[in-house]
Amino acid sequence: MPGTALNYTVAQIIRGPVNVFLDVASPAAGAELTIDSTDNIHTPDATANPSAVALGLFTGGMEVRIGQTFEHAEADQLTSAYRSAISADEVVLSPRGALQFGGGATRFTNTAKLLQGVTASTPTGKRKLTGGGLTTVTYRTVLAIWAQAEDPTKYEYILLYRAFNDAGLAFTLSRKTDASSDLAFRGFADSSRTAGDQIYQWVFKT
Numbered sequence: 001m002p003g004t005a006l007n008y009t010v011a012q013i014i015r016g017p018v019n020v021f022l023d024v025a026s027p028a029a030g031a032e033l034t035i036d037s038t039d040n041i042h043t044p045d046a047t048a049n050p051s052a053v054a055l056g057l058f059t060g061g062m063e064v065r066i067g068q069t070f071e072h073a074e075a076d077q078l079t080s081a082y083r084s085a086i087s088a089d090e091v092v093l094s095p096r097g098a099l100q101f102g103g104g105a106t107r108f109t110n111t112a113k114l115l116q117g118v119t120a121s122t123p124t125g126k127r128k129l130t131g132g133g134l135t136t137v138t139y140r141t142v143l144a145i146w147a148q149a150e151d152p153t154k155y156e157y158i159l160l161y162r163a164f165n166d167a168g169l170a171f172t173l174s175r176k177t178d179a180s181s182d183l184a185f186r187g188f189a190d191s192s193r194t195a196g197d198q199i200y201q202w203v204f205k206t
Contacts, residue, residue: 011150018062018146019043020055020095020185022113026141026161029194032203033143035155042145042155052143055110056100059180062144063094064158066200091160091187091200093144094167097180101169113140114165114183139164142185154205160187161199 024044027033034048044052069088072081101111108127112120117134120127145157167184189198 009150013149014146014156015149016061016146018144020058020062020093021049021052021143021145022055022110022140023051023053024049024141024143024159025051026190027159027201029197032201033157033159035145035157035205037153037155040147040152042147042157044143044145053110053113055095055098056107058095058097059099060096060182062096063092064144065090065092065094066202067091089187089189089199093142093158093160093163093185093187095183095185098183099178099180101181111169114169116164116168137164139188142187148205156202156204158200158202160185161193161201162190163187 019042021044024033025048034045036043036045043054046052067090068086069090070084071087073083074081098114100107101114108120108129112118112129115129115131116137118129118131119134120129122128139162142160142163143157144159145155148154148156163185165183166186167182169181171179171181173179187199191198
């Protein structure tokens, strides 16, 4: 009898680079983002996503973590759990070595979006962030999008509907290297959406 095909397809292995955008428009139930693919550069359509901003360059790509924690029911008479249930979802997008934050006009705006409990202002001839004493968390949409290796005219993306960077900023100022900081955008449930579609969507263009 015949064996099972191995189906090795190297072209289907995921690889970057990836671009990250903040504050895209959250699609309605059953819908996906509108993406512009001019010159095979995949970005959120500016008309459909007027508030979207690119996060900039990274030195180390981006780590993706999608998983769950489980509750296992056990009985004294059994040597293994007899029932399991999902107790929590975890979805985290972690750009490594984010480079573009600081005082430039766009970068200043992005820096404020990477931090919690801060207030941004623009005194005459200056840009200023102040922080400390606030307790409210601001959530935002986060999009990671990249070209498919087997067909760069097509894209793949992961969108977090409700997230924030819970890693803050941590960078070193040095004469020898540019300042960079690892980030971690953690997804949280949007209870206004249907169960099963409350944290993220992962879309492959076909």
